Amino acid sequence: ETWDMPMAYSASNFHSATGAEFAECVTTGTGGEVEIKTHPSGSLFKGADIKRAVQTGQAPIGERLLSGHQNENALFGFDSIPFLATSFDDSDKLWRAAKPSIEKLLAEQNLTLLYAVPWPPQGLYFKNEVTSVAEMKGIKFRSYNNATSRLAELTGMLPVTIEAAEISQAFATGVAEAMISSGSTGYDRKVWESLGYFYEVDAWLPRNYVFVNTEIWNGTSEASRNVIMGCAKLAEYAGNWRAKEYTGFTLQGLRDGGMNVGPASEQMTAELKEIGDTMTNEWLEAAGDEGKAIVDAFRAE
Amino acid sequence: MTVLRGLRSGLDFLYLAAGVLAALCLIAILGLIVVQMLARWTGEVFPGAPDYAGYAMAAASFLAFANALNRGSHIRVSILLNAVPEGFRRVLEIWCFGIGTAVMWYFTYYAYRFVYWSWKFNDVSQGQDRTPLWIPQSVMLFGGAVLAVALTDHLIHVIFRGDHRITRDLDDQSHAE
Amino acid sequence: MENISVIILFLFVLFTLLGSGVWVGLALMGVAWVGMELFTTRPVGDVMLTTIWSASSSWTLTALPMFIWMGEILYRTRLSEDMFKGLAPWMAPLPGGLVHTNIVGCTVFAAVSGSSAATLTTVGKMSIPELRKRNYPETMVIGTLTGAATLGLMIPPSLTLIVYGVTINESITKLFFAGILPGLVLAAMFMGYVAVYSKVGKDWNPTPEAKLSFAQKVKNSRFLAPVIALIIVVIGSMYLGIATATEAAAFGVIGSLLLALGQGSLNWKTFTDSLMGATRTSAMIALILAGAAFLSLSMGFTGLPRGLADLIAGWELTRLELLMVLLVFYIVLGCFLDGISSVVLTMAVVEPMIRQAGIDLIWFGIFIVVVVEMAQITPPIGFNLFVMQGMTHHEMSYIARAAIPMFLIMVLMVFVLIAFPELATYLPNNLRPGPA
């Protein structure tokens, strides 16, 4: 049986590379009983359509940035709370704490989780040097969802909505002067042409999730399911490794482009942490008891 | 006969009304673009403007499909249709309208399911507009259904009257190229 | 060889539906449906809706109705007379005389209109009767106008480039700027041909023009001011990065409404006519795009595009050979299909090939536009031929023959583009980037 696997990011992205290896592992491991064909770059379904497509069996398996669905349920945004888990290790802990809830939530939607791989940590890009939150006041800040708009509000910056495809142009023309994103975004968009500073605040590490339609999953032989789960473990491990490698690579790229890359000042870090607490509390209100359980479990570790 | 005449004018009103709504959607798109620009220049935010413009785009297209069909705006390859004798042309037109009718009723049925599931799943937009998607999608369903009705209307006409009711305006059609 | 049978099946169903006269958008949906039913076990109807909704509710697509609307408004103004009055005094002394008003008029109007047929009707409305009055050879009048009007597709704004950009997910602003230099070069080549013909053509015997002083010429140029102002607003706002393509289109709509208002040609009837015309035309394209989105998804499930790309990669064609194959392919396709349909129909298969061959997709957009321009003037299906026939009541074969030199110049243009790719890539790579 062939499983077409829609993926949202370009074939050269490390998530897509991980997915392609996973597909090959499954195809070989099951002796062709399940053959996975990846379709990167949103060539089958666009990113926003992938979850629903898998949910309804239009595609058996797919990959999606799950925090994209936080309008639907705040729980999906657990990995995108600013300054809650600010390192690969913390992000791992947070994921372990949240996994049961997310699996349960996905199960209700006819989805079975296979593996999750983080993006490089999110840092702050600025045109000029910034050493405290007070200095951010009035700076035009790229927002792309409600959380980033709220972050702008709390830091006194002016949110401007800019789609991913328009980032480099927006900075070049001064439509925006700051953003929060991973090092890879800035590297891909060559933002050093207009921005000078990247602060490694590691605000959060969003994840891509690979999930399969539960009915199709249950209809697959146990032997195949075991192989697929094994391949998923390998993919998760390899993906994590790649994410770390890629973080270093892109930050070096930003440096080579002429940007100042480094940690934020102590004062700024402390102030951002406070804003993070505010936003964590707001998220907890939206996500209810289940959300509280996740954060408590994470903090207890 | 009065029933038929009433049906006739009712249908014609439906196609026209949907077309006028579509035109209003174009004006809405213009308004949204302008407001978004103004917001950007004045440092304000208008969250979700691109999403709303996208919904208006879909609405403008689907609501206008039937009107565009009736005015001959939709492109088709008419070499064969023009080359064959009258009697065969009628058969060919029945085939074309038959295919079109089948495709659009199929579309309409699945559009109904699509909207139903969006509502059932509580599917909300992933953009900053947070719109429940069944609302804009219902407009697509409605527009698709109107086109299906229009195609059926023409099909019945070709079968019983020998010709469809499309008034072709070449000038109108060619403005897309 | 599984691929071969898939291709044959797709082509067979496609040609049957398209050839018998089923509307292009609906035919594409039909083909996609057959492909999915046969080659996948996925729920076809649900897939169809997901794709069509996603393709139809796209924000980038909104540039399309806006530019169409702008063209519809201008079509109903006095722009055509004004342009002729403003251009004629400058063109008269050139070798080739007023025939150049056809070409320069089309070039100027192309910069505010996204459509080739609208360019043709607007410019031709005035220039055909005036040129005939002055006894210019009819084949030149008809041929140059039919050919030069296709610049409407290359010089921005361009509906073809919007459709191409939306299909391959590339920046429309970049594509627009890629079209400027090749458009001007092509116009210059048309003008060169006219100049040469005026020296060697046996039937060249136009009535000489009265000489105008430089001051009078400048005075007459005031008629060009509105359209030039509009060009500056639309293209300038994109070039300076003040506006995205969509926003520039909104400027264009408002600008042309003001222009029509200033001329006194704006009333309730022209307003509603232009609006309803734009609504229908954009719906027509939207239906094709919806069908094409479903078809390309269906082909994605069969793995056909990737298979074909790999197959052709296996032949190890040089880039030039690949482009030559595509050139012939699109010319043949263009004889039977309109430009927008042939772009969206083929992109699912051609895009991976082009990427694999390492060809710049912005450059390829301009390549596609030139071949689509040719399709406008090749029989039996060529929109400019139809429109010209409607305007002049000449036989279509006469018009097509008159346009053959223009067709050959466009073929030459393809080679110019291949030899000097910077023509298309320089401006987009060096433009002051805007908000999109």
Ligand code: NA
């Ligand atoms: Na144009």
Ligand code: NA
């Ligand atoms: Na043609």
